[in-house]
Amino acid sequence: MYEKFYGFTERPFNTTPDSKFFFPSAKHTEALNSMLYAINERRGFVVITGEIGAGKTTVCRTLLNKLNVNTRVALITNSHLTQRELLAVVLEELEIEYKGGSKQKLLSSLNEYLIQQLSYDNNVVLIIDEAQNLTPKVLEEVRMLSNLETEKEKLIQIVLMGQPQLKSKLENPKLEQFKQRIVVYHHIAPLTKEETEQYVRHRLAIANPQTQDTFTPSALEAIYKYSRGIPRLINILCDSALLSGYVFEMRQINVDVIHEVAKERDFHYKPLDIQIPDSI
Ligand SMILES: Nc1ncnc2c1ncn2[C@@H]1O[C@H](COP(=O)(O)OP(=O)(O)O)[C@@H](O)[C@H]1O
Ligand SMILES: [Mg+2]
Structure with missing residues (x-):
């Protein structure tokens, strides 16, 4: 549906275990x-x-x-x-x-x-x-x-x-x-934050080698926090975000889109790094 808009040969975040998209983490x-x-x-x-x-x-x-x-x-x-x-x-x-x-x-x-x-x-x-x-x-x-x-x-x-x-x-x-x-x-084990970002880029590049920064850095960070690095959850989030981005004609997916689709799909945000103030 959104493939043409983003120049993908196929949907990059299908939830079938396709070895063509294998990311060798x-x-x-x-x-x-x-x-x-x-x-x-x-x-x-x-x-x-x-x-x-x-x-x-x-x-x-x-x-x-x-x-x-x-x-x-x-x-x-x-x-x-x-x-x-x-x-x-x-x-x-x-x-x-x-x-x-x-x-x-x-x-x-x-x-x-x-x-x-x-x-x-x-x-x-x-x-x-x-x-x-x-x-x-x-x-x-x-x-x-x-x-x-x-x-x-x-x-x-x-x-x-x-x-x-x-x-x-x-x-x-x-x-x-x-x-x-x-x-x-x-x-x-689930992917780390860095691996999650590499994973997303890897799958995007297979669907469109020319693709660049389809997700903003803060969108990628939010994808990691919602998915906890589980590939299946990363795929669900990214696929929904691309669909939503297409509907609103956004070339780049920002963090707001991720929050929106996560809410729709009932993903719970689990902050992984607790911020501790320097002084109390
Ligand atoms: N290393 C990987 N490279 C590319 N895609 C992956 C990788 N690991 C998981 N996925 C994707 O995540 C989803 C779930 O993976 P799957 O192998 O079905 O998990 P499990 O069998 O552990 O439940 C699939 O859509 C698959 O494409
Ligand atoms: Mg399985």
């Missing part, structure tokens, strides 16, 4: 690299956490583009599953033929496939997004999958991504063995 890059390392080195288990909208799914999409061609991926995004359903979905994702049967049968079909893939020098990865929804029983099943190994290496690499509750779920004493298996744990 230190946090996202570190999470991505640790996942790549654990997968390529066949190290086994990775856990990534982050608040809603922190960029977990985006990092995952970027990861999929960076994996070697000899990597087979089972990506599970529906995490409300029973133990048997989990195995069935993994088999389906990997296009392994199986006929009904017990959990044990499914597991042995998977094992057979994994050994075959190893002989082709292929690597197999299971990625579960929104893993905070997995029940302790299903988590235990996931751990069993990580037991599939040869003397030297893991037959399947496992990545669990989820909201911070995932970490507290793994603290359950019953899952002690599970915890011991994690080789990489990474939390994607």
Whole structure:
């Protein structure tokens, strides 16, 4: 709608995890690299956490583009599953033929496939997004999958991504063995103020390389304070602000527009730096 007015090829702040717009912040890059390392080195288990909208799914999409061609991926995004359903979905994702049967049968079909893939020098990865929804029983099943190994290496690499509750779920004493298996744990924290500004500029530049200072410095500062550095919230604010700016034919978005759209969308202003007077 406002794309033409600002000379954008597309809307720069869509809320879909599009890897074209990937901003390699230190946090996202570190999470991505640790996942790549654990997968390529066949190290086994990775856990990534982050608040809603922190960029977990985006990092995952970027990861999929960076994996070697000899990597087979089972990506599970529906995490409300029973133990048997989990195995069935993994088999389906990997296009392994199986006929009904017990959990044990499914597991042995998977094992057979994994050994075959190893002989082709292929690597197999299971990625579960929104893993905070997995029940302790299903988590235990996931751990069993990580037991599939040869003397030297893991037959399947496992990545669990989820909201911070995932970490507290793994603290359950019953899952002690599970915890011991994690080789990489990474939390994607929100962006800092500087990173938030760079993030906004990065996305604007992809939609229009000629773009300059679409947001004033104080508008950028307000975006940071309302969003607390959460990319999803930054996108919502910026998209609404651009729409509002277009309606009022403003080439540059100022802080008033940000306050206005934040109010409309019920964002709460959380002052992050409390001003302390020099003298009282
Ligand atoms: N590093 C990043 N670069 C570009 N966009 C990002 C980044 N991280 C998050 N986003 C954007 O923020 C929004 C929410 O990200 P998403 O990956 O869905 O978060 P999560 O899966 O953690 O809830 C998406 O629109 C995505 O495009
Ligand atoms: Mg997600």
